[in-house]
Amino acid sequence: MPKQRYRITVAYDGTAYAGWQIQPKDETVQSVLERALQKMCGSRTRLHGSGRTDQGVHARGQVAHFDADITVPVSKIPIVLNTLIPSDIRVLSARKAVSDFHARRSTTAKEYRYFIWNAPMIDPFERLYCTHVRRPLDISAMRCAAKAFVGRHNFRAFTANPKTDVPSHTRNIFHLRISRSGPKICISVKGDGFLYKMVRSMVGYLLRVGAGEVSAGSVGAVISSARRTADVPTAPSSGLFLWKVWY
Amino acid sequence: MPKQRYRITVAYDGTAYAGWQIQPKDETVQSVLERALQKMCGSRTRLHGSGRTDQGVHARGQVAHFDADITVPVSKIPIVLNTLIPSDIRVLSARKAVSDFHARRSTTAKEYRYFIWNAPMIDPFERLYCTHVRRPLDISAMRCAAKAFVGRHNFRAFTANPKTDVPSHTRNIFHLRISRSGPKICISVKGDGFLYKMVRSMVGYLLRVGAGEVSAGSVGAVISSARRTADVPTAPSSGLFLWKVWY
Numbered sequence: 001m002p003k004q005r006y007r008i009t010v011a012y013d014g015t016a017y018a019g020w021q022i023q024p025k026d027e028t029v030q031s032v033l034e035r036a037l038q039k040m041c042g043s044r045t046r047l048h049g050s051g052r053t054d055q056g057v058h059a060r061g062q063v064a065h066f067d068a069d070i071t072v073p074v075s076k077i078p079i080v081l082n083t084l085i086p087s088d089i090r091v092l093s094a095r096k097a098v099s100d101f102h103a104r105r106s107t108t109a110k111e112y113r114y115f116i117w118n119a120p121m122i123d124p125f126e127r128l129y130c131t132h133v134r135r136p137l138d139i140s141a142m143r144c145a146a147k148a149f150v151g152r153h154n155f156r157a158f159t160a161n162p163k164t165d166v167p168s169h170t171r172n173i174f175h176l177r178i179s180r181s182g183p184k185i186c187i188s189v190k191g192d193g194f195l196y197k198m199v200r201s202m203v204g205y206l207l208r209v210g211a212g213e214v215s216a217g218s219v220g221a222v223i224s225s226a227r228r229t230a231d232v233p234t235a236p237s238s239g240l241f242l243w244k245v246w247y
Numbered sequence: 248m249p250k251q252r253y254r255i256t257v258a259y260d261g262t263a264y265a266g267w268q269i270q271p272k273d274e275t276v277q278s279v280l281e282r283a284l285q286k287m288c289g290s291r292t293r294l295h296g297s298g299r300t301d302q303g304v305h306a307r308g309q310v311a312h313f314d315a316d317i318t319v320p321v322s323k324i325p326i327v328l329n330t331l332i333p334s335d336i337r338v339l340s341a342r343k344a345v346s347d348f349h350a351r352r353s354t355t356a357k358e359y360r361y362f363i364w365n366a367p368m369i370d371p372f373e374r375l376y377c378t379h380v381r382r383p384l385d386i387s388a389m390r391c392a393a394k395a396f397v398g399r400h401n402f403r404a405f406t407a408n409p410k411t412d413v414p415s416h417t418r419n420i421f422h423l424r425i426s427r428s429g430p431k432i433c434i435s436v437k438g439d440g441f442l443y444k445m446v447r448s449m450v451g452y453l454l455r456v457g458a459g460e461v462s463a464g465s466v467g468a469v470i471s472s473a474r475r476t477a478d479v480p481t482a483p484s485s486g487l488f489l490w491k492v493w494y
Contacts, residue, residue, distance in 0.1 A: 082368065087369060088371050121339070123337075124258050124337045125305075125376065127260075127334045
């Protein structure tokens with residue numbers, strides 16, 4: 001009898017983990033979940049995520065799939081798995097998926113949110129979930145610059161490994177919105193896919209715009225250059241959340 | 248020349264510390280701050296807090312005083328100290344105080360807030376700052392019970408060390424308010440002072456009321472008994488915040 005495919009949605013505080021993907025030595029979110037799956041399923045069970053998140057990156061809505069032949073009712077899967085893992089990772093929901101569903105290949109869109117604490121002093125309770133930027137940021141200039149990212153572009157200038165052999169550096173960005181509530185700034189970006197460290201590179205450049213180091217109008221030329229240079233810094237990982245994945 | 252007395256307000260995430268007060272082996276908030284004061288002042292400088300907070304308890308507005316003969320302008324004291332301490336502790340403000348100001352003895356009131364995450368699953372980002380209660384809580388019953396705590400009472404039944412030689416177990420509670428926003432419940436309690444583990448004991452009993460284990464009307468009799476029994480559990484430390492101190 002073929003195994004059933006299951007799809008789970010997972011939230012995690014990435015502070016304690018060396019990212020999503022299994023590493024030989026360091027603890028990762030995938031490692032923790034696969035150990036729990038092995039206990040629940042009675043045999044080694046591979047978990048496929050929608051994509052990797054780097055060390056220190058958080059998730060509100062990571063999606064993953066696995067195949068299993070189990071008697072646990074699907075509604076009980078989150079309860080069973082959550083008793084087997086630490087509380088900084090929570091399986092939010094589980095459902096049965098069709099056999100050709102694939103957490104990575106079937107995605108149609110992803111949303112990331114990046115949080116910035118823009119004040120002279122960081123709130124100690126936000127330190128692990130926001131990037132602290134002391135100097136005042138010009139949100140209007142950042143919003144103006146953000147417009148240039150929206151649409152279908154070659155994002156080679158905004159990936160950390162431009163030499164990596166990926167088939168294409170073209171991605172379609174559906175929106176890039178910047179909102180502010182007191183000292184907390186949220187940058188929400190949704191697209192059909194993202195290159196390695198692409199969100200953190202876009203945010204890194206937007207922070208330079210906000211600080212007045214580069215003009216809001218310069219984004220287009222950087223995109224067109226299709227070359228990653230030191231002009232584009234990578235923003236720290238702790239402010240980044242994988243927010244939602246669409247299929 | 249006599250030293251100047253300074254008053255500072257401090258916020259801290261208590262997760263990593265063995266409470267406020269200096270301990271021989273474990274790292275505490277007071278230890279961290281006194282090491283920073285020694286560097287800033289050039290000599291050992293004692294810091295007097297408004298009161299101890301236990302291991303894992305947080306603070307939004309702890310107040311403390313110290314005496315020093317320094318050239319650092321008072322407005323720069325938070326900046327200097329914050330560069331010398333980890334980001335889970337932040338000196339929010341500093342001001343000069345009169346020589347008879349005492350962070351503990353001069354208090355006129357304190358407010359604590361206790362946070363509860365009341366849902367089947369805890370948000371992984373709230374796990375260190377809320378107590379997780381899975382079973383639904385009857386907020387109306389808890390509010391009704393809370394009324395009996397308000398006013399001047401002997402709180403011997405709600406302290407963890409009833410045999411401790413304190414001059415009096417009588418305290419005046421000004422308010423005890425319970426609010427709910429989605430799964431997050433906040434219990435705010437303000438009084439002229441609190442006995443050892445008194446807030447956590449009051450919350451522990453209120454949680455039993457909310458779960459229907461004991462009646463809302465039973466608080467008065469427990470207070471009157473002036474005896475600590477197993478009927479009053481101590482709620483976990485991680486949901487507790489020292490919120491504000493008045494002088």
